[in-house]
Amino acid sequence: MNWIGKDAVVRHHKEVPFRLLEPVPELGCGEAQGADSGNLIVQGDNLHALKALLPRYAGQVKCIYIDPPYNTGNEGWAYTDNVNSPEIRRWLGEVVGKEGETLDRHDRWLCMMYPRLVLLKQFLREDGAIFISIDDNEVATLRLLMDEVFGAKNFVATVLWQKVYSPKNSARHLSEDHDYVVIYATKADSWKPNLLPRTDEQNAAYKNPDKDARGVWKTSDLSARNFYSDGTYSVTSPSGRRIEAPPKGRYWTISKARFDELDRDNRIWWGKDGNAIPQTKRFLHEVKDGRVPQTMWFYGDVGHSQEGKKELLELVDFDTSDDVFITPKPTRLIQRILQIATDKNSIVLDSFAGSGTTGHAVLKQNSEDGGNRRFLMVEMDDGIARNVTAERVKRVATGYTNAKGNAVEGLDGGFQFCRLSAEPLFDADGQIRADVRFAQLAEFVWFAETGTGFTGAADSPLLGVHEGRAIYLLYNGILKDKSAAGGNVLTGPVFDLLPAFAGPKVVYAAANRMGGRAAREGITFKQTPYALDL
Numbered sequence: 355m356n357w358i359g360k361d362a363v364v365r366h367h368k369e370v371p372f373r374l375l376e377p378v379p380e381l382g383c384g385e386a387q388g389a390d391s392g393n394l395i396v397q398g399d400n401l402h403a404l405k406a407l408l409p410r411y412a413g414q415v416k417c418i419y420i421d422p423p424y425n426t427g428n429e430g431w432a433y434t435d436n437v438n439s440p441e442i443r444r445w446l447g448e449v450v451g452k453e454g455e456t457l458d459r460h461d462r463w464l465c466m467m468y469p470r471l472v473l474l475k476q477f478l479r480e481d482g483a484i485f486i487s488i489d490d491n492e493v494a495t496l497r498l499l500m501d502e503v504f505g506a507k508n509f510v511a512t513v514l515w516q517k518v519y520s521p522k523n524s525a526r527h528l529s530e531d532h533d534y535v536v537i538y539a540t541k542a543d544s545w546k547p548n549l550l551p552r553t554d555e556q557n558a559a560y561k562n563p564d565k566d567a568r569g570v571w572k573t574s575d576l577s578a579r580n581f582y583s584d585g586t587y588s589v590t591s592p593s594g595r596r597i598e599a600p601p602k603g604r605y606w607t608i609s610k611a612r613f614d615e616l617d618r619d620n621r622i623w624w625g626k627d628g629n630a631i632p633q634t635k636r637f638l639h640e641v642k643d644g645r646v647p648q649t650m651w652f653y654g655d656v657g658h659s660q661e662g663k664k665e666l667l668e669l670v671d672f673d674t675s676d677d678v679f680i681t682p683k684p685t686r687l688i689q690r691i692l693q694i695a696t697d698k699n700s701i702v703l704d705s706f707a708g709s710g711t712t713g714h715a716v717l718k719q720n721s722e723d724g725g726n727r728r729f730l731m732v733e734m735d736d737g738i739a740r741n742v743t744a745e746r747v748k749r750v751a752t753g754y755t756n757a758k759g760n761a762v763e764g765l766d767g768g769f770q771f772c773r774l775s776a777e778p779l780f781d782a783d784g785q786i787r788a789d790v791r792f793a794q795l796a797e798f799v800w801f802a803e804t805g806t807g808f809t810g811a812a813d814s815p816l817l818g819v820h821e822g823r824a825i826y827l828l829y830n831g832i833l834k835d836k837s838a839a840g841g842n843v844l845t846g847p848v849f850d851l852l853p854a855f856a857g858p859k860v861v862y863a864a865a866n867r868m869g870g871r872a873a874r875e876g877i878t879f880k881q882t883p884y885a886l887d888l
Contacts, residue, residue: 384768549644657684
């Protein structure tokens with residue numbers, strides 16, 4: 355797939371500098387907790403925010419949901435739904451250059467989306483999946499782009515979500531009743547969606563007219579159109595009626611021996627009078643404890659756009675109607691995604707957080723099934739991040755008073771609010787900034803060495819063991835200044851102080867003064883900051 359500006363952005367994610375996350379405690383909610391152990395809202399350009407989150411969360415996210423700009427060309431509302439926003443135009447000017455001034459809308463959209471999708475892919479677990487909301491403006495382009503980034507073989511499905519409950523009489527052509535949710539997996543051949551809970555309507559179809567001790571059941575057809583060589587025998591009903599063959603043009607789906615076996619076990623239903631065409635009995639306790647997700651999602655099951663807007667207006671105060679999001683997603687829509695694609699301890703990432711529906715849905719789903727899912731949300735606009743995204747999740751978590759004056763109990767939970775550091779991890783000379791703490795650098799070292807997110811405690815020079823090799827970091831006085839240069843230089847005495855490991859070792863430090871002993875000890879030395887070519 356080619357578009358104008360592709361050459362300029364295809365490796366742009368590599369050029370985005372790593373930044374640090376700076377907590378803003380007064381904008382957080384709930385008990386103080388580290389960003390690595392709880393929910394997180396990050397305010398900042400999502401390209402830079404994703405790069406900052408990678409060292410902590412690479413390869414750890416089970417489900418990504420994003421609702422990127424649809425590229426409709428609409429103007430004049432708080433979260434501009436096109437690629438002509440000042441932020442995107444400035445970014446295109448810096449990255450694509452003068453060529454970006456004349457790009458077609460689709461080209462601009464592709465330039466914006468490509469590096470973000472490349473970064474998002476790195477967050478997914480081996481059993482993870484990404485869900486993307488989109489409409490007809492870019493769905494075809496998105497499919498091609500996702501084929502390039504994730505691989506065509508990892509396409510799962512395109513869901514149609516019924517977003518409205520009545521036709522729009524003002525429609526120029528046809529009333530557009532649906533949006534799409536495009537789904538790709540890290541490995542589609544092994545990814546399995548969770549079953550959805552069975553509905554009361556489905557369970558009501560099971561009866562027990564013959565008072566079978568095995569419980570309620572319903573019938574299934576015993577014949578089919580597919581040819582079956584053993585499926586043309588005659589059967590005799592309990593009333594004595596002989597049925598010479600299955601219905602015309604059809605075949606019994608089981609052999610005569612299997613039929614007789616089921617009949618003896620009272621698993622064949624001949625009708626109330628014992629004289630009907632036979633059917634098999636399927637007992638409720640023997641069927642799957644759930645239903646396979648389908649690609650048609652109706653508003654009665656997952657909500658519609660007006661429901662999403664009503665939820666938002668109940669939770670967030672807006673100065674004027676112009677400030678209100680036009681099409682926020684309903685919480686039930688995101689809950690459906692969580693039900694399909696997460697377990698109770700999954701991390702969920704949304705890098706186009708907007709009104710914060712994903713965070714709301716995570717807390718709600720946890721409340722309903724006792725889960726401990728965590729959300730990571732990124733919102734570019736500072737005002738929206740503070741006054742909409744964070745405010746909504748805060749009220750949902752702690753409780754609020756609705757429009758009718760009724761108190762609504764909180765769902766529990768909280769989040770840490772962070773902004774991106776103004777300066778990158780490395781200064782203009784390529785050196786590590788002086789204010790970077792050991793725990794912060796440890797994340798980057800681990801990610802550089804393993805390509806995975808760091809989950810350790812960062813309270814020891816030994817960060818952990820990965821694929822049989824121990825990874826050490828000497829930096830910023832981790833050894834309490836008991837040795838040369840505050841423990842930042844690898845020397846014999848420093849090495850003797852390190853936690854022991856019998857196998858190969860990788861040591862990141864400012865310098866190596868062990869000489870030939872390093873090789874004898876199985877050490878691969880990597881000098882900071884130069885080895886951190888992230």
